[in-house]
Amino acid sequence: MISINEVIETNAMISKMNLDVRTITMGISLLDCVGADVGETCEKIYTKITTKAKDLVFIGNDIGRKYGIPIVNKRISITPIALIGSSVCKSTDDYVTIAKTLDKAADAVGVNFIGGYSALVCKGMTPSDELLIRSIPEALACTGKVCSSVNVGSTKTGIDMDAVKLIGEMVKETAELTKEEDSLGCCKFVVFCNAPDDNPFMAGAFHGVTEGDCVINVGVSGPGVVKSALEEVRGENFEVLCETIKKTAFKVTRVGQLVAKEASERLGVPFGIVDLSLAPTPAIGDSVGEILEEIGLEYAGAPGTTAALALLNDQVKKGGVMASSYVGGLSGAFIPVSEDQRMIDAVSAGALSLEKLEAMTCVCSVGLDMIAIPGDTSAATISGIIADEMALGMINQKTTAVRLIPVIGKGVGDQAEFGGLLGYAPIMPVNRFSCEKFINRGGRIPAPIHSFKN
Template sequence: MITRLEVNETNNMIEHENLDVRTITLGISLLDCCDSDLGKLNEKIYNKITTLAKDLVPTGKQIERDFGIPIVNKRISVTPIALVGGAACKSPEDFVTIAKTLDRAAKTVGVNFIGGYSALVSKGMTTADENLMRSIPQALKETDFVCSSINVGSTKTGLNMDAVRLMGEMVVRTAEYTKDNDCLGCAKLVIFCNAPDDNPFMAGAFHGVTEADAIINVGVSGPGVVKTALQSVRGADFETLCETIKKTAFKITRVGQLVAKEASARLGIPFGIIDLSLAPTPAVGDSVAEILEEIGLERAGAPGTTAALAMLNDQVKKGGVMASSYVGGLSGAFIPVSEDQGMIDAVNEGALTIEKLEAMTCVCSVGLDMIAVPGDTSAATIAGIIADEAAIGMVNQKTTAVRLIPVIGKGVGETVEFGGLLGHAPIMPVNAFSCEKFVSRTGRIPAPIHSFKN
């Protein structure tokens, strides 16, 4: 039974502490759309998405009205398109037609984004995989709502360095293709290690092949709620601090559970998972960096930052898993620079560097996220950064990712404006020394010794 006190407490979190449900994501399998005829394939994809998702946005809006809970995004994820289009697509240009179909379907049903323009290449690349990867710059240039992700490694298989090198080149090319829009295409492209099958958050969402035909996944948020709760225990010991984070994460996740169950029942689609990530926004007071500062750091990036983030991430998960039996996706604390005003301030004041962010990704939810770098950064350097981040995920058996944005025509000290939830970002410096000879080696970095568990 939910008490009046709990109702009032939740209302206060929504009204004053930026609590929201960040996304309802409808996952759709497109495996039954496969066809060797490209025209028929595109027709099947469009028809299935627009049929299954026709009520997603109206239902989300109705739940918002009925419960007074903001649901910021309504999104769709689909089966990795490299798998779906393999029989019909003989060139990168063929895959671009599917990207346009996804974009058209997204606009028809009114969602914010559609994810799954993806390939899973942790051990090797098929011809279809490589064609899709090479199509990404054009696909992201010619669409508005399509998001792309590539999984280049896993703890079980190691790192596919051929794919890493190719994605370094594709990030640079995507920046060039979308330079008239501040290289925004790169903000919709993520390179993963250990990508989960059920992630509801963009730009990395896709509908895994282990999932049902359709599924409802929900991503919650609430950094502002956690920060406000911690203000009430300033100076307390670590046990009190941790208990406060856990209890707050429980409450946030219960809100997401309510929305997920309601959406599932109204749409007649099974409930999948709750992703209990703390996802910041550019809004004042909705920042993971400010939580770290409330814990006791002068600025995010100061000594102790990685320890504080590790504690925060762990307590969020401990509280969240008690609130829902089905927790999945990424789950933890996101540290995207452009989407977190506290992170932006820390970069501008010199407290936070890419190297410190990389250390923080060892314990956070994902990885190097929404980081703007100079437009003349080489493809080899970007590939090296991807390899470093993927290695952290591979060795530590966790999901890591890279979403770097080389901003053509801009350098360190300048700022790029993306708008909306993507925010704005200072251009951060990268290490100037070359890794060209390293990333030019072909083949695969083997899986770590602890991957052998059969």
């Protein structure tokens, strides 16, 4: 049981340390929504989403008021749409029609985002998968709340390099179609290796086919709480440092557990997982970069950064798993650039490069997240960056992801403005040497030897 004393203990975390529940995400299966044609499928999708999620926002807000816990976002994740549209979508326009239906449903129930305009192509693309991927630029340009993801690799199957090449081209096209908003459409698209079925965070959330009909997943976030706790043990040894992070992660996760259980009961939907991911915001004091500095680095990116991040990620998970029986999703530390003020500062100071960020993704919870790059970066270079990150996930048996924003019309030294939780980002330099011949080879990179564990 979670006691009211634990709730009271969080008051200071909320009022002074930026603790919040980042999202309540309702996962909804659309497998029973396939109709005879696109029109009937869209009708079924709209009806199911607006029926299942009709009370999500109201109940989420009510729980927040009851406990005094900010619940920042209410979101929906759905079955990957490439699966739902496979028998009825004959063109990219058909898929865009479904995207517009998803956007309309999200508006109707009042959620912030809906994720799952997705395809799972880690070993190869079906014609339906390819149509969906080719529709992504238009779908993201003509909708406001739809988020998209594609899983292109896994430890068990290798990496579909045909999909990686295509996605590089689609990222460029998305950037062009939304260039008036600093290529904002790319902020709503992420590429995965080893994508989890129960991730509540956007833009990568989708409702996996291993999930039930409907489920509640909660994502909590507490970079400010961890930083404040570490200020109390400044200069202490690593044992004290680790214990402090674990205890703090436990408390933060208990808040998420409380919200998840109550939301589950009041919505009449099974509780899925709590995702304890240290997800920063542009607010001062709500930064993973600040945690790394408190651990002892002048800036994120300084020598020792990868070791400090590995320590942080591991202790967060150790503390979190003791607080809930169902910790899942991604659970760890996000290291986006645009959403974290001190990471932005580190880039501006020259301490943090794209290559160093790539090294850090070996030990963080996700990957290269919200990285703004020059708008003239080639599609092949974007695909090469994606391939590198997918390889890290495949070899290390972990989830990795890429969310790149080639900001059309801007270059190194400029700044992209996204607004809200997405903040702003300095344009980071990209290695200008070509990988085009590598990307154009075609086929797939095979699974690593350690994938054969049967």
